[in-house]
Amino acid sequence: MRLLITGAAGQIGQELIHAFHARGDEVVAADLRPRVAGAPDEAAWHTLDVTDSAACVDLCTRTRPDAVVHLAAILSARAEEERETAYRVNEAGTRHVLEACRRAGVPNLFFASSIAVFGPGLPQPVGDDAPTRPTTLYGVTKVIGEMLGEYHAQHCGLDFRAIRFPGLISDAEPGRGTSDYAVHMFRQGVRTGRYEAYCRPDTRIPLMYMPDAVRAVLELIDAPKNELRRCVYNIAAMSPTAQELAIVIAARTGAKITFKPDPARQAILDSWPQSLDDRHAREDWGWRPRYDLDAMAKEMISHLQSPPEAIRVGAKLPAA
Ligand SMILES: NC(=O)c1ccc[n+]([C@@H]2O[C@H](COP(=O)([O-])OP(=O)(O)OC[C@H]3O[C@@H](n4cnc5c(N)ncnc54)[C@H](O)[C@@H]3O)[C@@H](O)[C@H]2O)c1
Known part of the structure; x- marks a missing residue:
């Protein structure tokens, strides 16, 4: 399988490059930042700014991945300080990557969502279908990403899958x-x-150790489509x-x-x-933290x- 990872130089991306490579997948790594020290030589590295829609289409068209793993984002604390950048990267950037998949014929996209899609005042533990009314800009952009992905799944034939990660x-x-x-x-x-x-x-x-988070990405990407009852999953x-x-x-x-x-x-x-209900991930694709x-x-x-x-x-x- 050939995977294009956006935001590949980040905390999760670095780990995912190694995990995909270790099981024999081909990785195309893309980030604003240059190749990180320690990335496997086999991973081709591309400088990509996801706020540039033409560049997203061009990279997807040239590399023809089987799936895009879209991680590029501005995280929560920085998003509150740099709102304009957060809009452009998290909201427009996700839109550009989805549109690039459609135009280049990429059939699968994995999206890194977050517990930040939820806002205050919810009964605990918070389940998948709890209202998503975040009070942070980061959370708002993650809700938009989930909804745009589900739209592309319904209207453009994309196999869109997402995990709401806890703090990693x-x-x-x-x-x-x-x-x-x-x-x-x-x-x-x-x-x-x-x-x-x-x-x-x-x-x-909610918190999670990175090896569990990486395994969750691989397991959800590998899960048979007919066993998934939804696109977006809490994991805890x-x-x-x-x-x-x-x-x-x-x-x-x-x-x-x-x-x-x-x-x-x-x-x-x-x-x-404070805590998440992840029963759908457990039931649909056998998710269990280790x-x-x-x-x-x-x-x-x-x-x-x-x-x-x-x-x-x-x-x-x-x-x-
Ligand atoms: N780390 C966590 O605890 C956590 C929890 C929940 C969700 N997530 C989500 O997982 C994903 C990866 O998180 P992370 O912890 O690896 O973040 P990170 O900040 O370590 O990495 C993000 C990467 O995105 C890149 N990037 C930023 N702007 C870009 C642009 N315009 N074009 C291309 N690349 C750009 C950065 O250079 C960076 O390498 C994000 O979408 C994040 O929202 C992370």
Whole structure:
């Protein structure tokens, strides 16, 4: 299978390049940024700005992928600071990629959505069909992406599949989302022995370890179409409070983790679900997380404490 990944240089994209390549798929990587260190040589690298609609059509037409994995986006915290860029990348960029698939005859598109499609005040855990009334610009653009994708599925014959990811934890530098505090607790906790989190200790959002998220993408892409009852799926793994996460990290590393809430980022966190109901993903394509909080903490800390050459492929890549 040949896959074109947009946003390939990011936190998820770097891991997906390796995962697809490891199972024998051909990867065409595309990003605003140049080839990341550690990307497999076999992955052809293209500079692509998804805000340029002609460039999206041109790349899809030239490379003829079996599927596009559309990851390019401006994440939540940055989107609030750079609204115009967020509109152009997240809303127009997704529209351009969908239209490029239609014009180039690409039959499949995977879209990285987010728990941010949901707004405050919902009964917990939040299910797939809960109202999507986000209060962040990032969330608004993710709802638009889901709806545009479903439109292309209904009217243009596209096989559109999407996952609403929780906050993802890996040892790569995160891309200015609002769940980044969880990643920094590990990275700073191990490297410097201390971290001051920008959230309240009782902040609770859904989180997931990256290997589970990567496996979910592969499993949903591979799932037989006749077993999927919907295009867009919640997936869940764990929902610790920030304090519970800090305690687990401190117990394993001795790190001193403190809390100093930042009002803007706390407001985003408070608008998101605390926990997700992922029963449709479990029923339709057999989704199950493999990592709980303890298993994730054990592996993350071990990776971060290992010398660079011992760290698994894909986790050692430097911040862009
Ligand atoms: N990381 C998470 O916790 C998380 C959670 C939920 C959803 N997601 C979604 O998953 C996707 C990937 O997230 P990530 O964490 O890897 O993000 P990231 O910020 O690490 O990577 C995004 C990539 O998009 C690229 N990009 C930005 N503007 C672009 C443009 N105009 N044209 C082409 N590329 C451009 C960036 O250079 C970057 O490499 C995003 O759509 C994000 O919304 C991520």
